[in-house]
Amino acid sequence: MRKKQFKAESKRLLEMMVNSIYSHKEIFLRELVSNASDAIDKIYYKALTDDSLTFNKDDYYIKIIPNKTKRTLTISDTGIGMTSEELETNLGVIAKSGSLSFKAENEMKQGQEIIGQFGVGFYSAFMVADEVTVCTKPIGSEVAHEWKSKGADGYTIKACEKEMVGTDITLKIKENTEEDNYDDYLDEFRLKAIVKKYSDFIRYPIKMDITERKLKEGSEDEYETVIEEQTINSMVPIWRKNKSELSDEDYVNFYNEKRYGYDNPLKHIHISVDGAVRYQSILFIPEQIPYDYYSKEFEKGLELYSNGVLIMEKCADLLPDYFSFVKGMVDSEDLSLNISREILQHDRQLKLIAKNINKKIKSQLTSLINDDRGKYEQFFKSFGRQLKYGVYSDFGANKETLQDLLMFYSSIEKKLVTLDEYLSRMKEDQNYIYYATGESNERIAKSPQTELFADKGYEILYFTEEVDEFAIKMLGSYKDKEFKSVSSGDLGLDDETKEAEIQEENKELFDYMKGVLNNRVKDVRASRRLKSHPVCITSEGEISIEMEKILKTMPD
Numbered sequence: 001m002r003k004k005q006f007k008a009e010s011k012r013l014l015e016m017m018v019n020s021i022y023s024h025k026e027i028f029l030r031e032l033v034s035n036a037s038d039a040i041d042k043i044y045y046k047a048l049t050d051d052s053l054t055f056n057k058d059d060y061y062i063k064i065i066p067n068k069t070k071r072t073l074t075i076s077d078t079g080i081g082m083t084s085e086e087l088e089t090n091l092g093v094i095a096k097s098g099s100l101s102f103k104a105e106n107e108m109k110q111g112q113e114i115i116g117q118f119g120v121g122f123y124s125a126f127m128v129a130d131e132v133t134v135c136t137k138p139i140g141s142e143v144a145h146e147w148k149s150k151g152a153d154g155y156t157i158k159a160c161e162k163e164m165v166g167t168d169i170t171l172k173i174k175e176n177t178e179e180d181n182y183d184d185y186l187d188e189f190r191l192k193a194i195v196k197k198y199s200d201f202i203r204y205p206i207k208m209d210i211t212e213r214k215l216k217e218g219s220e221d222e223y224e225t226v227i228e229e230q231t232i233n234s235m236v237p238i239w240r241k242n243k244s245e246l247s248d249e250d251y252v253n254f255y256n257e258k259r260y261g262y263d264n265p266l267k268h269i270h271i272s273v274d275g276a277v278r279y280q281s282i283l284f285i286p287e288q289i290p291y292d293y294y295s296k297e298f299e300k301g302l303e304l305y306s307n308g309v310l311i312m313e314k315c316a317d318l319l320p321d322y323f324s325f326v327k328g329m330v331d332s333e334d335l336s337l338n339i340s341r342e343i344l345q346h347d348r349q350l351k352l353i354a355k356n357i358n359k360k361i362k363s364q365l366t367s368l369i370n371d372d373r374g375k376y377e378q379f380f381k382s383f384g385r386q387l388k389y390g391v392y393s394d395f396g397a398n399k400e401t402l403q404d405l406l407m408f409y410s411s412i413e414k415k416l417v418t419l420d421e422y423l424s425r426m427k428e429d430q431n432y433i434y435y436a437t438g439e440s441n442e443r444i445a446k447s448p449q450t451e452l453f454a455d456k457g458y459e460i461l462y463f464t465e466e467v468d469e470f471a472i473k474m475l476g477s478y479k480d481k482e483f484k485s486v487s488s489g490d491l492g493l494d495d496e497t498k499e500a501e502i503q504e505e506n507k508e509l510f511d512y513m514k515g516v517l518n519n520r521v522k523d524v525r526a527s528r529r530l531k532s533h534p535v536c537i538t539s540e541g542e543i544s545i546e547m548e549k550i551l552k553t554m555p556d
């Protein structure tokens with residue numbers, strides 16, 4: 001039997017492939033399982049158009065068989081199989097995708113589920129195997145063929161024995177090296193984890209014999225080792241299910257299974273869009289702040305799936321920084337992937353999805369304010385700071401999106417209120433939204449600057465976080481009402497003319513006081529804002545006393 005050579009280009013490509021395209025060796029399993037799923041899809045598709053074929057779902061599955069003694073891993077499917085010619089063209093020519101041709105020949109509409117398109121995934125097997133054997137029997141034929149290759153130096157094809165239609169791909173797993181523990185790919189536990197990670201939502205059962213120690217029947221302390229064939233993938237992704245079929249508990253389970261956080265979700269958002277770009281998404285707002293949330297280590301991002309297959313674990317482009325606390329996933333059939341299926345080709349679709357998701361998160365948070373105030377407050381206590389950062393970062397580009405979501409403690413309501421709520425309670429003669437800064441609500445409430453306002457029945461927003469005033473300065477105003485600090489020199493109150501008169505009458509006294517203070521103050525003025533306190537300090541211009549303190553502690 002003559003050994004056939006890969007085409008020269010193919011040879012180079014194969015070497016490149018094995019060594020550089022994929023960032024994780026374990027994805028070979030994702031690729032082989034995806035191919036197996038494609039092969040079953042093809043039978044399914046043929047059965048749709050050919051009356052002589054029936055498709056009984058139970059007959060179709062993928063099986064993963066590790067063999068530690070022989071050091072082999074077999075991925076077996078009951079799919080469409082390949083003729084010897086197909087073996088030659090599909091596996092002998094790298095970058096030739098039989099699946100892509102299949103889609104074209106059958107004029108399949110976009111959105112049909114077949115995953116393959118690049119014609120390279122199969123060769124990722126050589127990242128973990130010294131030798132790959134493909135034994136395959138095509139549908140409608142009595143003969144089976146075997147394709148065998150050790151990698152770059154070519155392949156052989158010969159007739160072989162195979163009972164059932166379908167394909168068995170057997171990898172001779174490499175010996176361990178210092179960098180890589182190839183034994184992993186013979187280990188039930190690891191294999192199961194890899195399947196769960198990348199291929200959990202392949203629509204056909206992925207089976208494996210799982211060894212388990214179980215209590216002997218009827219016994220209370222005697223164990224036995226049993227081998228049981230189990231289906232290890234969940235098959236139907238929860239995000240493809242109808243919202244009405246799902247309970248809150250299903251979403252919580254999904255959140256926990258996916259380990260999006262160690263807490264429970266405060267709220268879930270299930271999106272299914274069938275517009276210019278199609279996608280499904282399940283998003284979660286966590287109950288608690290992740291321990292590393294406000295640190296550099298925290299990485300934002302959503303899981304990105306293409307047609308049910310995991311492409312990226314943390315796609316950062318899907319979330320703006322101010323919503324970086326959101327967890328979850330997006331699945332789209334409309335993404336342009338690059339050859340390794342790890343990076344996206346161009347991100348037009350992704351941008352559309354990101355924009356869309358952003359809107360949904362905003363509207364869901366807004367409705368939470370009205371429908372479940374307690375939950376919103378809980379959310380805001382955890383992530384409000386991030387929203388305020390969002391208002392003042394990017395030169396205020398996001399303030400429109402975020403201003404309605406802000407909350408501050410109110411001197412009158414004695415709880416967090418939104419800016420809209422503040423406006424609704426403003427007094428008729430009140431021109432500004434007043435705020436006071438300080439270390440704590442208690443201290444602000446006792447400060448001399450707030451007395452007059454309490455007297456007038458004006459509401460004051462208490463700013464106790466450093467970011468508060470910076471965010472507000474960036475907003476400038478809310479629905480045409482400007483913000484004003486209660487410690488600013490000019491309070492914008494109607495009765496300030498009187499102050500000017502008193503100022504004139506007592507000019508000498510004030511000049512004297514300024515002298516005694518050795519010019520450490522800019523001015524000494526009469527004020528009507530005080531009730532029980534003799535004096536207070538105020539500031540002038542844009543920067544409040546609190547802000548000044550913060551700015552002074554910042555490095556230049």
Ligand code: ADP
Nearest residue numbers: 035039090097098099116117118119120121122
């Ligand atoms: P892609 O999946 O992108 O087409 P691959 O390199 O993964 O590229 O596979 C190349 C081709 O080999 C596939 O398009 C398909 O025609 C064929 N093939 C691979 N695995 C199988 C399989 N298990 N059963 C049938 N055909 C297969």
Ligand code: MG
Nearest residue numbers: 035116121122
């Ligand atoms: Mg493939």
